[in-house]
Amino acid sequence: MAALTIDGIGVDFGGFKAVDNFSMTVEEGELRVLLGANGAGKTTLMDLISGKTKSTEGRILLHDRDITNWQEHKIAREGVGRKFQIPTVFRELTVRENFEVAGFNHHGVLLNVGSRRKKIAADRIEEVTNLVNLRGKLSDRAGSLSHGETQWLELGMVLVQNPKIILLDEPSAGMTVQETLKTSQIINDLKGRHTLIVVEHDMAFVREIAEKITVMHLGKVLAEGVIQDIENNQAVKDAYLGRGGIG
Amino acid sequence: MSTKKKLEFLAYAIFIVITFMMPLFLDIFWLNRIAKYLVFGMLGVAISLSWGYAGILNLGQGLFFGAGAYMLAASLKLASPTSLQQGSDTPVPDFMLWNAEPGSLTDLCCITKVSFLWIPFQAQWFGIFMGLVLPVVLAFILGNIIFRQRISGVFVAIITLATVLLFRLLMIDFQPLTNGFNGLTDLGWFTLAGFEFDPYTVQTYYLVAASLAVVLVATRWLVSTRAGLVLQSIRDDANRTRYLGFDVSSYQIFFFCVSALIAGFAGMLYVIAAEFASPTFMDLTFSITMVVWAAVGGRSSLLGACIGAILINVIEATVSETELFVEAWQAIIGLLFVLVVLFLPRGLAGLANDITDRLLGGAKKSQQDAPSGE
Numbered sequence: 001m002a003a004l005t006i007d008g009i010g011v012d013f014g015g016f017k018a019v020d021n022f023s024m025t026v027e028e029g030e031l032r033v034l035l036g037a038n039g040a041g042k043t044t045l046m047d048l049i050s051g052k053t054k055s056t057e058g059r060i061l062l063h064d065r066d067i068t069n070w071q072e073h074k075i076a077r078e079g080v081g082r083k084f085q086i087p088t089v090f091r092e093l094t095v096r097e098n099f100e101v102a103g104f105n106h107h108g109v110l111l112n113v114g115s116r117r118k119k120i121a122a123d124r125i126e127e128v129t130n131l132v133n134l135r136g137k138l139s140d141r142a143g144s145l146s147h148g149e150t151q152w153l154e155l156g157m158v159l160v161q162n163p164k165i166i167l168l169d170e171p172s173a174g175m176t177v178q179e180t181l182k183t184s185q186i187i188n189d190l191k192g193r194h195t196l197i198v199v200e201h202d203m204a205f206v207r208e209i210a211e212k213i214t215v216m217h218l219g220k221v222l223a224e225g226v227i228q229d230i231e232n233n234q235a236v237k238d239a240y241l242g243r244g245g246i247g
Numbered sequence: 248m249s250t251k252k253k254l255e256f257l258a259y260a261i262f263i264v265i266t267f268m269m270p271l272f273l274d275i276f277w278l279n280r281i282a283k284y285l286v287f288g289m290l291g292v293a294i295s296l297s298w299g300y301a302g303i304l305n306l307g308q309g310l311f312f313g314a315g316a317y318m319l320a321a322s323l324k325l326a327s328p329t330s331l332q333q334g335s336d337t338p339v340p341d342f343m344l345w346n347a348e349p350g351s352l353t354d355l356c357c358i359t360k361v362s363f364l365w366i367p368f369q370a371q372w373f374g375i376f377m378g379l380v381l382p383v384v385l386a387f388i389l390g391n392i393i394f395r396q397r398i399s400g401v402f403v404a405i406i407t408l409a410t411v412l413l414f415r416l417l418m419i420d421f422q423p424l425t426n427g428f429n430g431l432t433d434l435g436w437f438t439l440a441g442f443e444f445d446p447y448t449v450q451t452y453y454l455v456a457a458s459l460a461v462v463l464v465a466t467r468w469l470v471s472t473r474a475g476l477v478l479q480s481i482r483d484d485a486n487r488t489r490y491l492g493f494d495v496s497s498y499q500i501f502f503f504c505v506s507a508l509i510a511g512f513a514g515m516l517y518v519i520a521a522e523f524a525s526p527t528f529m530d531l532t533f534s535i536t537m538v539v540w541a542a543v544g545g546r547s548s549l550l551g552a553c554i555g556a557i558l559i560n561v562i563e564a565t566v567s568e569t570e571l572f573v574e575a576w577q578a579i580i581g582l583l584f585v586l587v588v589l590f591l592p593r594g595l596a597g598l599a600n601d602i603t604d605r606l607l608g609g610a611k612k613s614q615q616d617a618p619s620g621e
Contacts, residue, residue: 050490071494072489072490073489073490073492073493073494073495074492076489076490076491076492077492081490082490084486084487084490088484088486088487089483089484089487090479090480090483090484090487090488091483091484092479092482092483093476093479093480093483097476098480100476101476101477101480101488101491102491104473104477107492107493107494108494108497109474109477109494109497109498109501110474110501112472112473112474112477113469113472113473113474113501114472115472115473115474116471116472116473154487157487157491161491161492
């Protein structure tokens, strides 16, 4: 059974189909890159997987469990972690507290009223802190971090939860060249250990990390394959890469 | 424990000790006044919890304060000597006679169409029980409507504001049940285990001061639990919290109810100290005033908001009674608010926080050479 099976998913926003009969299978431990022009439906697809948008057709299976149109927090508990395009962290809390919240082993309000904050997934937090290069920043307020560090913090929060599938929406957006390089190292580090779906525009970045690529166009699958296939695919060139080929 | 946390605990301890030492310095008239201000301090705690920690700006906190107040006041009204002198074997509130159905029996069962609702309030424990339960039930219903729909920000403020005005109108209109505009006055004393709490005694003051200490410590504990941390996460980014697997609305509803419980408890204590319950508790100005107290004291600090409420009331009382300022005191208080909001956006607690940071920062620098662990 594949880690994630998307079977003919679609959503109709009052006549406009942002995602239309889209199917994709992602194997355990795979890193899949989602490519596509603005408006191709990449983020909407992420929204459909994570429960933000309710689908009007099709199914989404996490291993063999049907998670189609569940509430967001239930999908998250089932093991789908999502990092947003615009980094969202808890700005008034410290970096450590951000990780702690992510690491809580239960989510109900009454269970958490009875729990002190000592010793929450301490090993896991340390491991993740090293992975996302935030050593020495644990006591800093999250709001005081740089843009790149904020992106890593959010990625780290998702990682603390050790989700079955990680959705990354443009993880290198707004980063400097060095930060982008570091991010690609982090993602390469995760390869094989986690199942990842990455939405990305930056072709240089995609070359760094990609194994298999799915290209979206007008809400549908346009092409699927390894990077060479995609770069040489005429339909992709016409629809997305266009003038002058891949940058 | 970090130095800063130790200082915070010290601040709580000092505050509680000072409130308990007040009877050494003040006469009974002022003690009763301060008791009322401590009740307002408790409202500051409730506002800080919902606004500062949860990011829920509730402009209708007076609804919960009023609900708690009216419930206990109903019991104390029936315990009043005048209620026993209405020509019946059982107590009947005087205002019900003025609203009586023609030819009806002078008894709670049937003197007015709705007077039977008062029957269980003959037991004081029922008044206390309802004073705690009713605010929570109202908050639970209101919270479910607001937070399950993912309403946030200014819209929460508008809905809570409209709700408190609606209930105020109902309280005034249901004259036969609530005595309308006049509220419930001429109350008996609160009795606990055979002891009568005369509002103008030091015992009543201690009852209020001890209640405030318990509420402060319990609320401070609550926000230090995991649930408290999740609550602050929701305030900073509800969506992020949701995608970490937390049911955001259940946290918001829970803390909205806790905040209502504190406000309801404050309402009951106010009735004990002030001996009346009135629809003015549900006036818009009162609910907004509470928010101003918390803003001046510092909404992100429970203790700060509490001290803010007490301080402003003490200043108001002294300034308004100083002959020189009798005409101008409201302008002076208004100016004070404007200055605080302009120059101390995080209130007095924010100022205290910055000062300790600076002092601790200085101390840290001088220690920098020494090898240090945490």
